[in-house]
Amino acid sequence: MRREIQPCVYILASGYRGTLYTGVTSDLPARLWQHREGTTGGFTSQYAVHRLVHFEVFDAMDAAITREKQIKNWRRQWKINLIEDTNPHWRDLAVDLGFEPLPSSRSQLSDGDGS
Template sequence: MDRQPCVYLLASGRNGTLYLGVTSNLVQRVWQHRTSAVDGFSARYTIHHLVWFELHETMASAIGREKRIKKWNRAWKIRLIDETNSSWRDLWPDITEQVPTANVLGFPPSRE
């Protein structure tokens, strides 16, 4: 999942506050949200659960999709999540399953 254009939705909980974003490194960006490494909306409102994401071939298509979804009303965004993740399960374990811990931040693996 490293360097893959992606649109994603985070939530503070089921039907909670939502955050929509776009990135080329989903694992690193979600880690930043989860740890509040970057000040901003998601840190302020404790929005740390990855509940939906969509991979794209190009960053331009991901940005275009993000802009379209941002215009949607809340009910449509909730329906988008419910279609693929009806339990609103945090998808963080799914995206980090095959990524060595040291690589989450983009650092080379340690030599322990």
């Protein structure tokens, strides 16, 4: 059975105002699983950036890629503002998609800026 493609831009964080990662995918649940299991390696594995704090769904992959590039070029504070507009407590949105909650981390409870 072929899965439906759902282009999506997503932002992961290590915790509250922690390290951020912006990505694009056509299958958000599968990509989240890859990040959480460490199969993607690289940046997200090295810095434990696994909490889904923001995502946007698009009708076409080219639109999602354009938005990903836009967000990646933003200043850090603009990304924080984008996240906090809809997710002020930096809740892990992956739980709403059926994922188990990640263990709490001290950085989630901090008011620091993570930089």
